[in-house]
Amino acid sequence: xxxxxxxxxxxxxxxxxxxxxxxxxxxxxxxxxxxxxxxxxxxxxxxxxxxxxxxxxxxxxxxxxxxxxxxxxxxxxxxxxxxxxxxxxxxxxxxxxxxxxxx
Numbered sequence: 001x002x003x004x005x006x007x008x009x010x011x012x013x014x015x016x017x018x019x020x021x022x023x024x025x026x027x028x029x030x031x032x033x034x035x036x037x038x039x040x041x042x043x044x045x046x047x048x049x050x051x052x053x054x055x056x057x058x059x060x061x062x063x064x065x066x067x068x069x070x071x072x073x074x075x076x077x078x079x080x081x082x083x084x085x086x087x088x089x090x091x092x093x094x095x096x097x098x099x100x101x102x103x
Contacts, residue, residue, distance in 0.1 A: 020051070032084055039085060
């Protein structure tokens with residue numbers, strides 16, 4: 001089992017027993033529906049609101065989807081927001097996935 005799979009399993013176990021954790025994790029996922037130019041600002045504001053119990057997920061999300069802060073900018077994330085942001089698709093009623101069989 002990879003580290004990512006192990007972490008996912010651990011967070012899934014927590015998620016299934018802690019309603020607050022699940023709600024907070026969904027707030028991170030909801031960043032996909034924020035206008036692209038506001039994603040980083042929304043993430044920074046959301047992090048101030050989230051409890052410490054979800055910080056491992058926040059760290060993972062920041063490393064992979066937002067980019068860690070550097071001096072005056074942020075590092076390039078593994079998956080840039082333009083790849084996963086769905087704001088424009090939602091506004092224009094377009095598919096939110098590239099699989100035509102999904103909704």
